[in-house]
Amino acid sequence: MRRWNGWGEETVDFPLPNPAGAFLQDLLGPGVQVRDASLEEAVSRVPSSRLPGHPLVSTSPVERLRHSAGQSFPDWVALRSGTVPAYPDGVAYPLTGEDVREILDYAGSTGAQVIPYGGGTSVVGHLSVPSGDQPVLTVDMGRMNGLVHMDGKDGLATFQAGVRGPDLEAALMAVGFTLGHYPQSFEFSTLGGWVATRSSGQFSMGYGRIERLFVGGTMETPAGGMELPCFPASAAGPDLREFVLGSEGRFGIITHATVRVTPLPEEESVHAAFFPGEDQGIAAVRELAQASLPLVMVRLSLARETVTNLALAGESRAINLLKRWLAFRGVGEGMCMLLYGAAGSRKKVRWVLRRALEVVKQHRGVAVGSRPGWEWYKHRFRIPYLRNTLWEAGYAVDTLETATTWNRLPETVEAVEGALRNGLGERGEKVHAFTHLSHVYPHGSSIYTTYLFRVAPDHGETLRRWRVLKGAASEAIVRRGGTISHQHGVGVDHLSYLETEKGPLGMEMIRSLCRTLDPGGMMNPGKLLR
Ligand SMILES: Cc1cc2nc3c(=O)[nH]c(=O)nc-3n(C[C@H](O)[C@H](O)[C@H](O)COP(=O)(O)OP(=O)(O)OC[C@H]3O[C@@H](n4cnc5c(N)ncnc54)[C@H](O)[C@@H]3O)c2cc1C
Numbered sequence: 356m357r358r359w360n361g362w363g364e365e366t367v368d369f370p371l372p373n374p375a376g377a378f379l380q381d382l383l384g385p386g387v388q389v390r391d392a393s394l395e396e397a398v399s400r401v402p403s404s405r406l407p408g409h410p411l412v413s414t415s416p417v418e419r420l421r422h423s424a425g426q427s428f429p430d431w432v433a434l435r436s437g438t439v440p441a442y443p444d445g446v447a448y449p450l451t452g453e454d455v456r457e458i459l460d461y462a463g464s465t466g467a468q469v470i471p472y473g474g475g476t477s478v479v480g481h482l483s484v485p486s487g488d489q490p491v492l493t494v495d496m497g498r499m500n501g502l503v504h505m506d507g508k509d510g511l512a513t514f515q516a517g518v519r520g521p522d523l524e525a526a527l528m529a530v531g532f533t534l535g536h537y538p539q540s541f542e543f544s545t546l547g548g549w550v551a552t553r554s555s556g557q558f559s560m561g562y563g564r565i566e567r568l569f570v571g572g573t574m575e576t577p578a579g580g581m582e583l584p585c586f587p588a589s590a591a592g593p594d595l596r597e598f599v600l601g602s603e604g605r606f607g608i609i610t611h612a613t614v615r616v617t618p619l620p621e622e623e624s625v626h627a628a629f630f631p632g633e634d635q636g637i638a639a640v641r642e643l644a645q646a647s648l649p650l651v652m653v654r655l656s657l658a659r660e661t662v663t664n665l666a667l668a669g670e671s672r673a674i675n676l677l678k679r680w681l682a683f684r685g686v687g688e689g690m691c692m693l694l695y696g697a698a699g700s701r702k703k704v705r706w707v708l709r710r711a712l713e714v715v716k717q718h719r720g721v722a723v724g725s726r727p728g729w730e731w732y733k734h735r736f737r738i739p740y741l742r743n744t745l746w747e748a749g750y751a752v753d754t755l756e757t758a759t760t761w762n763r764l765p766e767t768v769e770a771v772e773g774a775l776r777n778g779l780g781e782r783g784e785k786v787h788a789f790t791h792l793s794h795v796y797p798h799g800s801s802i803y804t805t806y807l808f809r810v811a812p813d814h815g816e817t818l819r820r821w822r823v824l825k826g827a828a829s830e831a832i833v834r835r836g837g838t839i840s841h842q843h844g845v846g847v848d849h850l851s852y853l854e855t856e857k858g859p860l861g862m863e864m865i866r867s868l869c870r871t872l873d874p875g876g877m878m879n880p881g882k883l884l885r
Pocket of ligand 1: 362425426470471472473474475476477478481482496516517537538539540543544545546547548549550551552553554555556557603604605607608609610739842843844879882
């Protein structure tokens with residue numbers, strides 16, 4: 356069973372290694388444990404549903420509670436405290452595209468607002484329920500999870516849009532293919548959710564972000580159904596797929612998606628190297644991106660993240676030996692860890708890694724082989740479980756991200772980390788912030804920052820601390836010309852920064868699309884547009 360107020364399966368834990376607890380205490384002070392609401396308490400607060408009965412719609416209070424939030428920080432605090440601002444009045448579970456049409460018609464006739472729900476992993480408030488007089492219907496796509504059509508010759512696969520990462524990959528693996536899309540939320544997030552949020556996966560450097568993988572599909576909108584044919588390329592005016600990508604449930608419900616798939620690689624390999632400092636590391640990943648080497652991933656942990664990762668890994672003999680070996684090679688304080696990966700035939704993987712190593716060495720990087728890469732690979736979908744552990748130890752953790760050009764990168768990292776680190780100074784609280792670059796492009800890179808701070812004795816104050824930090828970091832991003840999101844999307848948390856990026860005319864274009872596809876304004880209100 357999935358946790359109702361945290362990340363992941365109830366049976367899975369990610370305990371903190373011993374030295375990591377002491378490391379956090381030194382940085383932030385002792386953790387502050389608070390009492391969280393029980394499931395029974397939280398369910399008892401769910402009001403009666405305002406929706407009339409329908410065979411595809413559940414009005415069970417537990418289902419409605421479980422669909423009342425995603426995984427953003429405000430969502431997390433709402434569920435932990437058991438005080439959710441608003442609940443859907445019902446949760447619909449369609450099995451087919453026709454069911455989705457019927458549900459939209461039902462919502463129209465009952466005056467309900469509709470929230471499409473994929474895996475519920477949004478971290479920016481895409482799923483938050485509007486309060487008001489209108490009933491709200493969440494449409495959980497989780498039962499629309501089948502492979503509809505696979506064409507190995509064309510390299511195209513069509514799925515129902517509610518398919519989750521592991522089921523999608525299992526269906527493709529059975530016929531010798533992969534999509535190669537691995538967001539860290541892979542365990543629960545869905546194909547429809549990836550398209551609707553313009554998601555990016557850990558191997559997107561090789562396989563492409565979801566916008567490169569999404570070839571066509573079907574979207575049911577309040578104004579009617581919309582088919583997006585799968586052309587290899589087309590010059591027939593604007594590409595309508597672009598209006599579906601990043602639509603955040605605002606224009607309709609994606610029922611089917613066709614994606615470009617690749618034969619399973621013979622080998623996947625992730626290697627590691629350490630640089631003496633950030634300048635050398637950044638110069639190396641820029642060169643790797645600009646050399647167009649067919650790597651599937653490049654992930655550079657900047658200095659603070661490298662120290663944190665090594666501390667969280669515990670003081671094992673292997674890590675102590677590694678540190679001594681690196682010190683001997685002139686890599687000590689200020690070092691940065693790089694992971695770089697390749698996939699394909701054995702011959703190709705060996706060639707790509709060899710070429711990448713040449714670049715690493717030119718920038719004074721010291722290669723340490725595949726063991727750290729393998730450790731990361733093994734745990735890559737387990738790391739989010741640390742959020743549960745940290746909360747229970749009295750520490751809050753959140754992440755934020757942007758992308759910017761190489762020229763602006765160092766000052767943007769400094770500004771974001773600085774805004775976070777100093778953000779709670781007036782409250783006498785410390786913040787630990789650290790960054791990696793995980794998606795590199797010829798002209799720039801994503802910046803992904805994690806920050807930790809102490810939970811306050813009451814949930815309301817914890818949320819206020821987060822608001823101060825999120826606001827300061829978002830301002831820092833926008834002021835330096837970064838995008839408000841490289842991969843998480845807009846939701847409600849980034850909404851007030853969107854116009855700076857799109858401009859008034861751009862916002863009006865989005866609004867007019869909304870008016871065309873959803874004239875009654877019933878789809879996911881408050882997301883993308885006010
Ligand atoms: C631990 C963790 C790690 C993460 N790592 C990554 C990462 O590596 N890369 C990344 O890009 N993101 C990441 N995310 C963010 C999140 O997983 C992505 O935004 C993901 O694409 C959301 O998919 P979902 O199926 O869970 O959608 P949901 O969260 O359910 O919904 C997100 C939005 O999409 C809309 N939507 C969902 N399905 C449909 C549909 N069928 N039709 C129309 N609209 C729909 C919803 O209305 C909502 O607006 C992470 C989140 C967590 C919690």
